[in-house]
Amino acid sequence: MSIFAEATATAFSLIINANADLLEIIGLSMKVSLSALLIACILGLPIGALLGTFDFAFKNTVKGILTALMGMPPVVVGLIVYLHLSRSGLFGALELLYTPTAMIIAQVILITPIIAVLSSQILEDLHEEYRDLFISLVVPPPNALLTYLIEARYSLLTVILAGFGRAISEVGAVMIVGGNIDHLTRVMTTAIALETSKGELALALALGLILLILALFVNFAAQQAKSLLSVQRYGG
Amino acid sequence: MAQAVGQYLMKQKTLFACLGLIFISFGSVAKGAENPSIVVQSTTSTKNSGLYDYLLPKFTKETGIDVHVVAVGTGAAVRNAMNCDGDVLLVHSQQREEDFVASGYAPRRYALMYNDFILIGPKSDPAQLAGGQDAVAALRKIAAKGYSFISRGDDSGTHIKERALWQMAAFDPTAHSGDWYREVGTGMGATINIAVGLGAYTLSDRATWLKFTNKSDFKILVEGDKRLFNPYGIMRVTKEKCPGANISHAQTFIDWLTSNAGQTLITDYKIDGKTLFFGNSN
Numbered sequence: 001m002s003i004f005a006e007a008t009a010t011a012f013s014l015i016i017n018a019n020a021d022l023l024e025i026i027g028l029s030m031k032v033s034l035s036a037l038l039i040a041c042i043l044g045l046p047i048g049a050l051l052g053t054f055d056f057a058f059k060n061t062v063k064g065i066l067t068a069l070m071g072m073p074p075v076v077v078g079l080i081v082y083l084h085l086s087r088s089g090l091f092g093a094l095e096l097l098y099t100p101t102a103m104i105i106a107q108v109i110l111i112t113p114i115i116a117v118l119s120s121q122i123l124e125d126l127h128e129e130y131r132d133l134f135i136s137l138v139v140p141p142p143n144a145l146l147t148y149l150i151e152a153r154y155s156l157l158t159v160i161l162a163g164f165g166r167a168i169s170e171v172g173a174v175m176i177v178g179g180n181i182d183h184l185t186r187v188m189t190t191a192i193a194l195e196t197s198k199g200e201l202a203l204a205l206a207l208g209l210i211l212l213i214l215a216l217f218v219n220f221a222a223q224q225a226k227s228l229l230s231v232q233r234y235g236g
Numbered sequence: 237m238a239q240a241v242g243q244y245l246m247k248q249k250t251l252f253a254c255l256g257l258i259f260i261s262f263g264s265v266a267k268g269a270e271n272p273s274i275v276v277q278s279t280t281s282t283k284n285s286g287l288y289d290y291l292l293p294k295f296t297k298e299t300g301i302d303v304h305v306v307a308v309g310t311g312a313a314v315r316n317a318m319n320c321d322g323d324v325l326l327v328h329s330q331q332r333e334e335d336f337v338a339s340g341y342a343p344r345r346y347a348l349m350y351n352d353f354i355l356i357g358p359k360s361d362p363a364q365l366a367g368g369q370d371a372v373a374a375l376r377k378i379a380a381k382g383y384s385f386i387s388r389g390d391d392s393g394t395h396i397k398e399r400a401l402w403q404m405a406a407f408d409p410t411a412h413s414g415d416w417y418r419e420v421g422t423g424m425g426a427t428i429n430i431a432v433g434l435g436a437y438t439l440s441d442r443a444t445w446l447k448f449t450n451k452s453d454f455k456i457l458v459e460g461d462k463r464l465f466n467p468y469g470i471m472r473v474t475k476e477k478c479p480g481a482n483i484s485h486a487q488t489f490i491d492w493l494t495s496n497a498g499q500t501l502i503t504d505y506k507i508d509g510k511t512l513f514f515g516n517s518n
Contacts, residue, residue: 004314030258036399087320087480095480097321098275098304179275182289197425 015207015213022207026214029187032100032174033167036107040163043108044115045156049145051116052123063120069113074106075172081106082176098179103187106173111163118159122152154226161222164219168215188214273302274485275313279321279393280423282468283307285443285512290505295492301485309423311391317341320478323486326470328393328441333469342471346494349502349513350467353397354445355458356428357437365437365464371461372404378456379407384414384436388427389419393466398439401463427455441466443512470494491518 014022027106050056051063084090085097085105096102126148134144149156171189178185188211195204282288292303308316310327314336317325325342327333333345355365356372363377378385378447387409388395402409409417420430424444431438432452445456460462470493472486492498499515506512 086316088480089319092320092480098306179304181304181306184304194430197280197423198423199429199448201429201450 003202006202007209010202010206011213015210022210025186025188025191025212028100028185029168029189029211030214032103032187033107033164036104036111036167037103037160037164040110040112040115040167041160043148044112044163045119047112047116048119049123049149051120053141053145053148061118066113066117067178070117072110072113072172073172074110074131075176077106077109078173078176081109081173085177097177098181098185100178100185102177103114103174103185106177107167107170110170110173111167114166115163117154117157118162119156122155122159123148126152133204153229157226161219164218165215168211168218216232239296261463271296271300271302272482272485273304274323274482274489275304275306276324276326276489277317277320278305278307278326278411279310279313279328279468280307280425281328281394281441281444282326282423282513284423285447285458287443287502287505291467291493291498291501294501295489299488299492301488303489309388309390309392313456317473320473320481322473323478323482324470324472324489326466328466329396330467330469332393332396332507333471337471340476341473343474345469345471347516348468348493349515349517350465351500351513352459352466353364353394353439353464354442354456355461356431356445356454357453357457358435359453360435361457363437363455365457366455368458369460371401371458371464374458375401375405376407377507378437379405379409379412382412384416384418384429384434385409386427386434386436387417388424388439389421390423392424394424394439394441395468397464401439404463404497412443446507446510446512467516 009060047066052230064165081102082089082097085094085102086092087095087097096105123145130144130148134147140146169189171193174180174185174187175190175193177186180186180190186194188207192204192207192211195201195207244375266483276484278288281516284307288303288305292305296302300345306313306316306322310332312330313322313325313327314332316322317336318339325333326334326348330345333412336342337345353371355368355371357363357365360488363374363381363383365374365377368374375385387398410419418430418436420427422430424440425448427438428440428448429450430436432450432454437457442459470490472483473481475483493502494517496518499517502513503511
């Protein structure tokens, strides 16, 4: 049997038997990446709004730096977070190293720039279009911003999904700050790396397939949310 | 305007409720009972060989202490332990371990167990090493014709041993780095994967090799050389260097592993009827 067929069979048998270890790993992957996504949105969307709709000194510099940070290698982020959370580091006393919290922190740093930069571009385009109209109607800026956010919700959803994709798929950062500890900080990507290093290529590939299915499921849920949004807006 | 937004948000309450539920459900996946725990900075071979999966549940059951294993190369494990990011250090490079103790990071080194290194390669064996017992002579043969050799290149215990062997062969392979001598900078299993992919020779610890599944047509070519001896040591950090460390539980773990019962368990761990590690604490 080819390794791909074997991997597919393994993936399905793992899913059908609801393998307890697998469910734990999937649960932690989702918990870490969705928490990181939520925090990154709370941080990144206002930054995006600020960059997209307000003018201030060094705006382009800030945007340039954030854009560069989009390409930050996860392993570097992992290293920086490790050095800070290490018992010998600045925040060592918090004892956060090798915990899911450390992994969330690393992923927040990874995906906040993506969400900030991409959303700022979308909002900037809308702002260009409606600025004069809103000024003539004397719409206060906060209300104008809320209107932009609602108008741009589909595009912003795509931005958020891009952030989620980056978070759930990265391995370099969570490996360093999480330590890939069984039943504590093992997620899908670090489990795949571990199985590969044991030579269990079929099992590693099966986990990869499951990760892909998971990502498909999340994207499908987002599409559902999208249609729900549009029905309620125009139908309700 | 604000009112319209408020109404709009109200209508979305089902959606927000769904999102809220999703987050709550993931929150409940959190870890179970809060046992006291220690962090072990460990070499990869003990992890990849399945030794911890076999030993740790027994230890946790007896003592109620959870053991969190971070498996990295010996060099990285020592460095992490020096940053106090581990309570226990379990590695296999005696020189590094003695340096660690001498720098005041550990009160002493405990001998734990041993096995040996092996030289593996493809069945075709172009350098004709099969059946040899002299590891240094084997490396000389590889170097003479420039047959592909994969080096860990990650400052791990295996890498340190490999460099020592090259030194005994009075040959500096790094001059050929990137050519036939390839330093891949990764763990043992990943290194074997690369060697298998390239049909190249490499040095491995026996435990990782025995547990490894993607062997293809690879086999052990050189073994039994006394210079391939591979001892593992264990030590805990000191209160002076690492005030935040969990010293008492770390010592409990070491005492348990080095006790007669722990040593018997280690030697009893077998794959395909073969012992992976031989306890030698006494």
